[in-house]
Every structure is written in structure tokens, then in C-alpha cells.
Amino acid sequence: xxxxxxxxxxxxxxxxxxxxxxxxxxxxxxxxxxxxxxxxxxxxxxxxxxxxxxxxxxxxxxxxxxxxxxxxxxxxxxxxxxxxxxxxxxxxxxxxxxxxxxxxxxxxxxxxxxxxxxxxxxxxxx
Amino acid sequence: xxxxxxxxxxxxxxxxxxxxxxxxxxxxxxxxxxxxxxxxxxxxxxxxxxxxxxxxxxxxxxxxxxxxxxxxxxxxxxxxxxxxxxxxxxxxxxxxxxxxxxxxxxxxxxxxxxxxxxxxxxxxxxxxxxxxxxxxxxxxxxxxxxxxxxxxxxxxxxxxxxxxxxxxxxxxxxxxxxxxxxxxxxxxxxxxxxxxxxxxxxxxxxxxxxxxxxxxxxxxxxxxxxxxxxxxxxxxxxxxxxxxxxxxxxxxxxxxxxxxxxxxxxxxxxxxxxxxxxxxxxxxxxxxxxxxxxxxxxxxxxxxxxxxxxxxxxxx
Numbered sequence: 001x002x003x004x005x006x007x008x009x010x011x012x013x014x015x016x017x018x019x020x021x022x023x024x025x026x027x028x029x030x031x032x033x034x035x036x037x038x039x040x041x042x043x044x045x046x047x048x049x050x051x052x053x054x055x056x057x058x059x060x061x062x063x064x065x066x067x068x069x070x071x072x073x074x075x076x077x078x079x080x081x082x083x084x085x086x087x088x089x090x091x092x093x094x095x096x097x098x099x100x101x102x103x104x105x106x107x108x109x110x111x112x113x114x115x116x117x118x119x120x121x122x123x124x125x126x
Numbered sequence: 127x128x129x130x131x132x133x134x135x136x137x138x139x140x141x142x143x144x145x146x147x148x149x150x151x152x153x154x155x156x157x158x159x160x161x162x163x164x165x166x167x168x169x170x171x172x173x174x175x176x177x178x179x180x181x182x183x184x185x186x187x188x189x190x191x192x193x194x195x196x197x198x199x200x201x202x203x204x205x206x207x208x209x210x211x212x213x214x215x216x217x218x219x220x221x222x223x224x225x226x227x228x229x230x231x232x233x234x235x236x237x238x239x240x241x242x243x244x245x246x247x248x249x250x251x252x253x254x255x256x257x258x259x260x261x262x263x264x265x266x267x268x269x270x271x272x273x274x275x276x277x278x279x280x281x282x283x284x285x286x287x288x289x290x291x292x293x294x295x296x297x298x299x300x301x302x303x304x305x306x307x308x309x310x311x312x313x314x315x316x317x318x319x320x321x322x323x324x325x326x327x328x329x330x331x332x333x334x335x336x337x338x339x340x341x342x343x344x345x346x347x348x349x350x351x352x353x354x355x356x357x358x359x360x361x362x363x364x365x366x367x368x369x370x371x372x373x374x375x376x377x378x379x380x381x382x383x384x385x386x387x388x389x390x391x392x393x394x395x396x397x398x399x400x401x402x403x404x405x406x407x408x409x410x411x412x413x414x415x416x417x418x419x420x421x422x423x424x425x426x427x428x429x430x431x432x433x434x435x436x437x438x439x440x441x442x
Contacts, residue, residue, distance in 0.1 A: 107276035
């Protein structure tokens with residue numbers, strides 16, 4: 001049985017691949033049919049829909065998944081694309097939020113345009 | 127008590143303005159980064175201690191000749207055994223200010239910690255979904271993005287180093303190794319705790335020159351310390367190339383022009399220049415005597431206000 005973290009990842013991968021909203025049942029079927037080295041153990045114990053629902057509600061709480069409540073069963077989809085989330089993450093890394101320095105330590109800070117030109121010159125000499 | 131309070135006030139002012147300004151302009155810290163780091167911590171701690179201590183001592187003057195007697199007097203007033211009139215308005219005001227400032231400092235420290243932890247948790251959540259573990263390196267994640275980025279996310283035993291695809295294609299194996307040692311040094315030497323303390327110091331007292339200068343200098347010094355550890359394994363040339371490639375690579379990205387302008391950066395270009403300058407024209411490390419002197423000064427800075435506060439009758 002995969003851990004919740006691995007399942008969250010697998011569910012998000014599926015939701016990012018399929019832009020249209022899906023039910024937990026559909027997701028369960030897709031997850032079970034997915035051939036992946038990490039999922040081999042799942043063959044012996046099929047994934048329960050309740051587990052998928054748990055994972056979905058965790059992801060909803062984290063603001064990654066939204067639920068369409070107008071029809072039953074509820075349908076789920078990703079709030080934004082994978083690329084958008086990566087961009088958000090990168091903005092956090094490259095950005096200048098007040099406590100960014102203390103949150104994560106970057107190899108190199110942002111440089112000015114003039115400095116970047118000097119650096120390129122320096123690299124040309126190497 | 128009266129003279130102690132004035133002496134502490136003078137110390138607080140010196141440590142809040144001229145000393146940090148001079149230290150931030152000095153060139154020797156790059157040659158003795160560890161000693162300089164200790165000195166900055168001593169300045170911040172002694173500064174805070176003398177600020178609170180000055181107000182506390184002044185407030186306690188009518189109640190006793192030393193801190194213990196004065197504090198007993200305060201307890202007596204609270205319990206109603208002595209009259210508040212003995213204290214007087216001005217001294218009561220000083221005592222309240224001391225209490226408020228201490229509470230403010232502790233609260234800001236806690237709040238900053240909470241904010242940092244929350245941001246890290248959110249960042250880690252997204253990372254686990256968006257990145258994949260590096261195949262050949264433990265505790266390293268790779269994120270699919272063209273920007274050449276390397277950073278570490280502290281979190282005790284769950285600390286991780288993150289590399290981007292862009293970085294891994296840009297750098298050679300040796301250069302990548304230099305970057306990884308640099309990042310792992312930040313984690314191993316617990317630099318995030320220093321950054322947390324100085325970030326809190328700055329948000330608690332943003333109008334003091336010392337808090338801003340201290341944060342900037344400390345964030346530059348930790349980079350120097352991490353570079354020094356990397357230099358034990360790789361050549362200066364490799365490290366310089368890595369820094370220059372990563373810095374110029376990320377400067378060309380639209381993202382950095384988007385976020386680079388406007389808000390003030392803490393790790394300013396000055397830090398990058400200082401790091402490169404140091405690697406290209408290395409200055410000899412400061413002698414043992416010099417470093418010992420700096421450490422002694424740091425110790426003295428902490429000892430003086432502490433002694434003035436706790437030793438009865440140490441001063442006037």
C-alpha cells in the first residue's frame with residue numbers, strides 16, 4: 001500500500017493530466033490501472049474509494065484541488081496547472097518576500113543587470 | 127542604579143548606530159567571517175539587553191540600590207505592601223516601557239518563527255508534488271524548471287536540497303558538486319537559525335540602523351562561510367564559474383526581472399560581488415591573534431551589560 005504522500009502525488013499527477021473534473025471512482029480506476037513500479041504492491045490490495053476521498057479532501061484543504069458540488073457524486077479537478085504551481089514555487093524562491101532568506105537559503109541572490117553583464121564577460125574569459 | 131541606567135542607555139545607542147555602521151563598512155569581516163558573525167550576534171544581544179536594562183534600571187531607581195532590591199520593590203507594590211507613589215510617574219513609565227519592549231522582542235521572535243515555519247511547510251507540500259528525488263544524491267530533490275536554481279529548505283532531519291533541471295544542464299559535475307557542498311554547509315551549520323533571529327530583530331526594530339545592517343551583513347557572512355567550506359573540496363575557479371553561471375543565468379529570466387525590481391532584496395548584488403571578489407583575489411585569513419581579539423570584544427560586549435545588571439553595586 002502506498003503512503004498518503006505518494007497517493008497525493010499520484011492523484012495530483014492524474015488531475016493535472018486530465019483538465020476535466022473527475023469523480024473519486026474514476027480516479028480510483030485510473031490509479032489502479034496505472035502501471036508504475038511503486039504501485040506493484042497495490043495489486044494484492046485494491047485501492048479503496050474512501051482512501052481516494054481522504055486524499056482528495058487533504059488536497060482540497062491544501063488548496064490544490066477544487067470540488068464541484070452541483071452534481072453527485074462530486075467531481076474533482078486541479079485548481080491550477082502543474083506549470084502554474086511550479087511558477088508559484090519558483091517565484092517564492094527567486095522573489096523577495098520579507099522572510100524569504102530565513103525560509104530557504106539560495107545558492108545565489110538576484111543580481112542587477114549591470115552585474116549580470118560583468119559576469120558574462122567574466123565567463124567569456126574562462 | 128541611576129548611573130548604571132545612563133551607562134546602559136549610552137551603550138544601547140552606541141550599539142544601535144555607530145558600531146553597526148562602522149562594522150558593516152569594514153573589510154576585515156570577509157577575512158574572519160566566523161569571528162565577525164559572533165561579533166554581530168554579540169552586538170544584537172548586548173544592544174537589546176542594554177536597551178531593556180537602561181529603562182529597567184532607571185525605573186527601579188526609587189525602589190532600591192540594585193536590580194534585586196528594585197525588583198523586590200516592584201513585587202511589594204504589586205502585592206500592595208508598598209505604595210505606587212513611591213515609584214513616581216516617570217519611573218513607572220520607564221518600567222512599563224521596559225516590560226513592553228521585552229514582550230515585543232519575544233513576541234516578534236515567536237511570530238517570525240511561526241511565519242517562517244508556515245511558509246516552509248507550504249513550500250514543502252508543493253515540492254513533494256512537483257519535484258522528484260535525485261537518483262544519485264540523498265536528500266536532494268530535482269524540480270522541473272528552466273531557471274538555474276539551487277536552494278536548501280531547512281527542517282531538522284527532513285532538511286532537503288533542491289536543484290532545478292536548468293541548473294543541472296548548465297553546470298558541470300564539479301560545479302554542481304561545489305553548489306551542493308555550499309548548500310549542505312548552510313544546513314549543517316544551522317545558518318537558518320541565525321537568519322531567523324536576525325530577521326526577527328529586524329521586524330521588531332525596523333527603524334534601527336543596526337537591525338537592517340546586521341541582517342544584511344549576516345546573510346553575506348553565511349554565504350562566505352559556506353563558500354569557504356566548498357573551497358576545501360573544489361578549486362576557487364570551479365566555484366567562481368558556478369556562481370557566475372547561476373547568477374547570470376537567473377538574471378536573464380523573465381521571472382527575475384519581474385520580482386527583482388521593486389521590493390528590496392536582502393541578499394543584494396553587493397553580496398554576489400563580495401563573494402566573487404573574494405574568490406578572484408583571495409585575501410589571507412585574519413591571524414589567530416586578530417580573530418581572538420574580535421571574539422574577546424564580543425564576549426566583553428555581552429559581559430558588561432550583564433554584569434552591570436546583576437552584580438549589586440557594580441556601578442554607582
